[in-house]
Amino acid sequence: MDYIFKGFLDAGRLMASFDPDVWFIVWTSLQVSLLATLLASLAGVPLGALIALRRFRGKPILQVILNTMMALPTVVIGLLGYAFLSRRGPLGALELLYTPAGISLGLFVLALPTVVNLTLAAIQGLDPRLIVTCRLLGATPIQQTWKILREGRFAVTAAIVVAFGRVISEVGIAMMLGGNIRGFTRTMTTAIALETAKGEFELGLALGMVLLSVALGVNGMLFLLQRGKT
Amino acid sequence: MTLAYTIKDLSFAYTVEPVLRISELEIGRGEIVGLVGPNGSGKTTLLHILAFLETPQRGEITFFGRPVRQTDLVTVRRRVALLLQSPYLFHESVLSNILWGMHLRGVKPAKARQAALKALDLVGLQGFGHRYARSLSGGESQRVALARALALEPSVLLLDEPFSHMDRQAVQQTEEIVNRLCCDNGVTVVFTTHAIEKVHVVAHRLIHLWQGRMVPTGPENLFKGVLKNKGTLFDTGNILVQLENPAARGDYIVIDPSGIGIQLDGTGETPPNTYSGTVKGLSQENERVRVVIDVGEDVTAFLAAGDPISGALRLGMHVTVAVGPYAISVL
Numbered sequence: 001m002d003y004i005f006k007g008f009l010d011a012g013r014l015m016a017s018f019d020p021d022v023w024f025i026v027w028t029s030l031q032v033s034l035l036a037t038l039l040a041s042l043a044g045v046p047l048g049a050l051i052a053l054r055r056f057r058g059k060p061i062l063q064v065i066l067n068t069m070m071a072l073p074t075v076v077i078g079l080l081g082y083a084f085l086s087r088r089g090p091l092g093a094l095e096l097l098y099t100p101a102g103i104s105l106g107l108f109v110l111a112l113p114t115v116v117n118l119t120l121a122a123i124q125g126l127d128p129r130l131i132v133t134c135r136l137l138g139a140t141p142i143q144q145t146w147k148i149l150r151e152g153r154f155a156v157t158a159a160i161v162v163a164f165g166r167v168i169s170e171v172g173i174a175m176m177l178g179g180n181i182r183g184f185t186r187t188m189t190t191a192i193a194l195e196t197a198k199g200e201f202e203l204g205l206a207l208g209m210v211l212l213s214v215a216l217g218v219n220g221m222l223f224l225l226q227r228g229k230t
Numbered sequence: 231m232t233l234a235y236t237i238k239d240l241s242f243a244y245t246v247e248p249v250l251r252i253s254e255l256e257i258g259r260g261e262i263v264g265l266v267g268p269n270g271s272g273k274t275t276l277l278h279i280l281a282f283l284e285t286p287q288r289g290e291i292t293f294f295g296r297p298v299r300q301t302d303l304v305t306v307r308r309r310v311a312l313l314l315q316s317p318y319l320f321h322e323s324v325l326s327n328i329l330w331g332m333h334l335r336g337v338k339p340a341k342a343r344q345a346a347l348k349a350l351d352l353v354g355l356q357g358f359g360h361r362y363a364r365s366l367s368g369g370e371s372q373r374v375a376l377a378r379a380l381a382l383e384p385s386v387l388l389l390d391e392p393f394s395h396m397d398r399q400a401v402q403q404t405e406e407i408v409n410r411l412c413c414d415n416g417v418t419v420v421f422t423t424h425a426i427e428k429v430h431v432v433a434h435r436l437i438h439l440w441q442g443r444m445v446p447t448g449p450e451n452l453f454k455g456v457l458k459n460k461g462t463l464f465d466t467g468n469i470l471v472q473l474e475n476p477a478a479r480g481d482y483i484v485i486d487p488s489g490i491g492i493q494l495d496g497t498g499e500t501p502p503n504t505y506s507g508t509v510k511g512l513s514q515e516n517e518r519v520r521v522v523i524d525v526g527e528d529v530t531a532f533l534a535a536g537d538p539i540s541g542a543l544r545l546g547m548h549v550t551v552a553v554g555p556y557a558i559s560v561l
Binding site for chain 2: 129137143
């Protein structure tokens, strides 16, 4: 028990000392995760809305595929990403392997089904009279979609937050596509895995605490947003 | 008279079985039309078709003299306003709710705001502009939705059960608005209602719908009364009608003439909804005979012209009338 307690103390000391290594790792994590979430939101929210609002053949099959993709293990995405981004792969020329951009790309693939699926569910859960009212008031399909997303903004925001939570806490993609290069592609999760394996328990704990703080901050913001929605 | 709508050979189905079939219907500009009929008769479906929310599988609709195509839907919808029975208000202020429709039409903000405030004033909700729309009562929400519709200055105003959540004062106000819109601005108004007395007060013309079809004189055997015994009994004041399925609410019942049987002996009265009465009217209508029997209420039944009972019936004859359970609808 002592070593856990000592680990917490050391972690606190390490964070308070503003160790540049620690904060660089935190910054890299936030950077790749925020970029991936932003791209996934830009693509996923309209896509989710489109699937929810349109009637087309194969919609149920598409929903099953999206649900399955939400459960896709991160190492599988990492593996596929590696296959695509490695020199012999179709996207090898972009030289994204072992770069923060490469990690972001993998995290984007991870976040996209979550954003699409949860946006779709959020819109399908809205009052059916909303769509009728938009059409009655003379909205074009684009104006309807915009209004519907505005009405469902809290649920859509929650979808984005869930996706962010998923990407910032994953380790498989960051490890396989980033390579855990110190001062370049090392993220909080890959650093925790490495430092713990090395026996550097306090650094792992310090990063774990930062990771938890980020999750707490994001969820706290969501809570405040939800509370103010009346 | 300029026509707002011309409908020909319309057929509409949600699944396979058509729920609305109209061979011909014309509604004039500035006309107030009341749609009446029991639940499931197609009133709301017809309103949705007139609002261009639903597209019939068959038939032709012209709107102010022009055939309506799929590509014109947004344009024609902007000339029509439909007030839903239970309207949806956006999660924003009352004023923002009213302004959005005008914003879509490119009305300048200052002019739109002026029109929105005027519409609120018209429905008796002055000072409500900054209230959060979702916190309003059912009646207030309906009036906000009416204001939202009026602010758009539509050529056609469609109202689905407009008086259902309103108090007496609001009903009177709405009647006045409808009359003013039609007389002063030439707006066509079509509304559905269960309050049949209201139709006669407000409408220029009635359209009776029965099982998705227009019927010329309205449903036969329409009786006003009250529900009793937890909705299992309907009392017209003159006869008691046993209901197969308890009804939660309803001020009228309709008895489908095709579900009425006549016996000549005039003796038995034991099974539910069996009444003794005297034949009050007999008339031949094409292939059928219309029989009116006084059982406390005047009940109309139709018999085939070749039916032996129809040949034996005489005025003043005592008969027994049996009403089948599925012939009864509560309105």
